[in-house]
Amino acid sequence: MQSNEIAKEFNLKSLLKFALPTVAMMVLLNLYTMVDGIFVTRFIGTNAASSINIIWPFVNLTMGIGIMLATGGTAVVAKKLGENKEKEALSDFTFLSIVGLIISIIIAVFGLIFLEDIALILGATPILLEGACVYGFYWILLTPLTIMKSIFEYFFVTAGRPKLGLLTSVMGGLTNVVLDYLLIVVLEFGIGGASLASVMSELLPCVIGFIFYCNKKNTIHFTRPACHLRTLFKSCSIGFSEMITNVSTGIITFLFNIALLHYAGEDGVAAICIIIYIDALMIGLCLGFTTGVAPVISYNYGSKNLSQIRRLIRYCLTLMGIFSLAAFLLIEAASPLLIGIFVDAGTHVYNIGLIGLRIYALGFVLKGFNTFIAGMFAAFSNGPVSALLSFLKNLALPAAGILLLPSVLELTGIWMAVPTAEAITFIVAVILFFAFSKRYGYSRKAS
16 A cells, blocks of 8 residues: 555645646636636526526536535544554545445436526526536536536545545546537537536546546545445535535635626626636635645544644744735736636626626635634534634625625626635634644644
8 A cells, every 4th residue: 555645744835746736627617617617608608607607506516515525534534544543544545435426426317307497596587597407417417427526526525535536636627628518619508508518527536436446456446335424424524614615616616606697697697607607716725725725634633743733824824925915916917817808898897797707706815714723623524613714704704695785786786795705714714723723733832
């Protein structure tokens, strides 16, 4: 069996090097999704982008379940590896993979039966209903690929092979771009082609992951599973914060859609769709780094290496600060270029999106800190605190902002909802960070 890289001592440079493949994997994944959006807006139309945004909350739900099992599972498994409970860790990994497959099949059956009802509940107008249903069909049909891809790629990090996760992400993303061109531009399959291209790009990472985990020489591999409901509950509890992040994205997208349909019509929905594509790059940066370092934190927490934990937290906070500020400045400077990639300058969608992005991006300054601190608590197996921060950051506060701020600031209030939520979450995160510092050993006074 190969030695596990998460057990070694890290400095700032080696930590960044270790996390970089996962960061690149997440950013590239969202970049390819952004390219998908460019194909849709440029070759199908902005109403097609609006249709995608209508059905996207349900897609977020399926992604969220996969990520919940993956992030929670990696925390449980990495901690057990740190405690030298290797046999139990491998059994838990196999069990969680089987659970993920079963859940994905149930979601696919339910989603296909009630697809049109789901689209209508999510706010589809007569103009957008058909497109939303067509786009949703392929995503829902192939839900097992979505969930298993998340589980396999997240566990590459715990297996000490983050570069393999990066490789599968790059291969999947390139497949997506090629299929986008073939199905949308060449064969003119429209919005159905965009959906099919996105989902089929997940097939190759799933196949590679399955082959990898069948090899018993790897640190993480399939073994005889045991039905440990406590492990499932613990994994779901720890990973619930990440599920909240994804499901909340869907709910907030739904609220954005309803509010923008009122204040700016279908063009407003197209504008927020573009902004969400761009925001996904920042989310990928923050979540990728947090995901990359989380197994290292979990391992050292399990092995009670307090000096390493203190160094890791200090390094992570420093890097997240740099990432967040750089991303904010870049987005503010490049807003016209970014919006112009999707739609022509001077159009109604362009004008709405440009103003919206510049206000929305104010939240980027604190997004990195908030994402990392929530992920840090998950790595320490503190699911409730992690879930609380994710709930505030990704659901409760943005929802309150979308519902309340437009009554005072109208359209500007909609764009201010996310920056306001990030600011309030940051205050809560700082309080919790210091409150738990001694318990988890990152306080200098911890023994």
